[in-house]
Amino acid sequence: MTVTDEIRECLQAAFDPTELEVVDDSESHRGHAGYQEGGESHFNVRIRAAAFDGQSRVARHRAVHKALGDIVPRIHALALDIDT
Numbered sequence: 001m002t003v004t005d006e007i008r009e010c011l012q013a014a015f016d017p018t019e020l021e022v023v024d025d026s027e028s029h030r031g032h033a034g035y036q037e038g039g040e041s042h043f044n045v046r047i048r049a050a051a052f053d054g055q056s057r058v059a060r061h062r063a064v065h066k067a068l069g070d071i072v073p074r075i076h077a078l079a080l081d082i083d084t
Helices: 003-015 057-074
Strands: 019-024 042-048 077-083
Touching (some): 003 019, 057 077
Antiparallel strands (some): 019 042
8 A cells, every 4th residue: 555545534434524635745755855755755635524613723733743643753854734
């Protein structure tokens, strides 16, 4: 299973989102810090879920990081676009 698939699976299970997009953006960071051959180092995530209603931006980010668990230390960058 790819890291992209792992991220998608964890977020789907934790938040039952109405919208979920996970993009491996690693190739656009070739030559930069943290880039690794083969990708799976830089990700953009767009997620929409009722579970985030009433939460601050910081609380939403913490919830996503908690849901991803041991995936976060294995990647270099994670850009999050989180809303209800």
